[in-house]
Amino acid sequence: GENVEQHPSTLSVQEGDSAVIKCTYSDSASNYFPWYKQELGKRPQLIIDIRSNVGEKKDQRIAVTLNKTAKHFSLHITETQPEDSAVYFCAASKGINAGGTSYGKLTFGQGTILTVHP
Amino acid sequence: GAVVSQHPSWVICKSGTSVKIECRSLDFQATTMFWYRQFPKQSLMLMATSNEGSKATYEQGVEKDKFLINHASLTLSTLTVTSAHPEDSSFYICSASLVDKQYFGPGTRLTVL
Numbered sequence: 500g501e502n503v504e505q506h507p508s509t510l511s512v513q514e515g516d517s518a519v520i521k522c523t524y525s526d527s528a529s530n531y532f533p534w535y536k537q538e539l540g541k542r543p544q545l546i547i548d549i550r551s552n553v554g555e556k557k558d559q560r561i562a563v564t565l566n567k568t569a570k571h572f573s574l575h576i577t578e579t580q581p582e583d584s585a586v587y588f589c590a591a592s593k594g595i596n597a598g599g600t601s602y603g604k605l606t607f608g609q610g611t612i613l614t615v616h617p
Numbered sequence: 618g619a620v621v622s623q624h625p626s627w628v629i630c631k632s633g634t635s636v637k638i639e640c641r642s643l644d645f646q647a648t649t650m651f652w653y654r655q656f657p658k659q660s661l662m663l664m665a666t667s668n669e670g671s672k673a674t675y676e677q678g679v680e681k682d683k684f685l686i687n688h689a690s691l692t693l694s695t696l697t698v699t700s701a702h703p704e705d706s707s708f709y710i711c712s713a714s715l716v717d718k719q720y721f722g723p724g725t726r727l728t729v730l
Contacts (some may be wrong), residue, residue, distance in 0.1 A: 543722040
């Protein structure tokens with residue numbers, strides 16, 4: 500099955516700096532890569548996603564890049580703010596083209612605890 | 618849009634009892650829902666995939682007779698933890714699929730005494 504590795508496990512930055520979190524995946528058939536932000540005791544919230552037919556996607560201060568050949572993707576947060584502090588999870592799935600009962604099944608990375616210091 | 622609710626938000630029960638958790642997609646229909654378990658400071662571990670009108674698919678190592686899943690309608694899936702024990706204490710989160718995106722419920726904190 501799919502295996503997703505995420506690094507670093509913790510990341511501490513000063514407000515205004517950039518933060519980068521990296522993930523690698525093992526299954527070349529994976530074609531959908533979302534990123535979730537989870538605050539303590541809360542639900543994971545989808546912040547950005549990318550499909551395998553795209554190399555980069557940006558939404559304001561957040562961007563995701565995908566390298567299909569190397570099977571890795573990264574989350575970039577610019578101009579970080581204290582409210583960006585949370586746990587971030589990457590995930591991979593076979594998305595909409597999956598067949599059978601594994602439709603859209605997500606495999607998560609281990610998570611990165613991001614702390615933004617004021 | 619794409620709101621998922623979960624009930625209850627927390628539950629405390631005695632060892633040996635059963636607990637039912639509900640997951641609802643409020644503003645969309647979800648053919649597929651997923652159940653996850655999350656231990657403190659750890660990632661989300663998929664327990665099972667719930668498909669409307671058919672049997673759930675369980676991940677390896679998850680006991681289907683202990684974690685009963687029912688997906689009776691396009692907006693409701695339930696997870697029943699049968700004969701709960703202290704080691705079942707965890708944060709249980711459901712998600713519902715809309716196209717290929719997953720939207721998560723707020724989670725249920727289960728504590729088994």
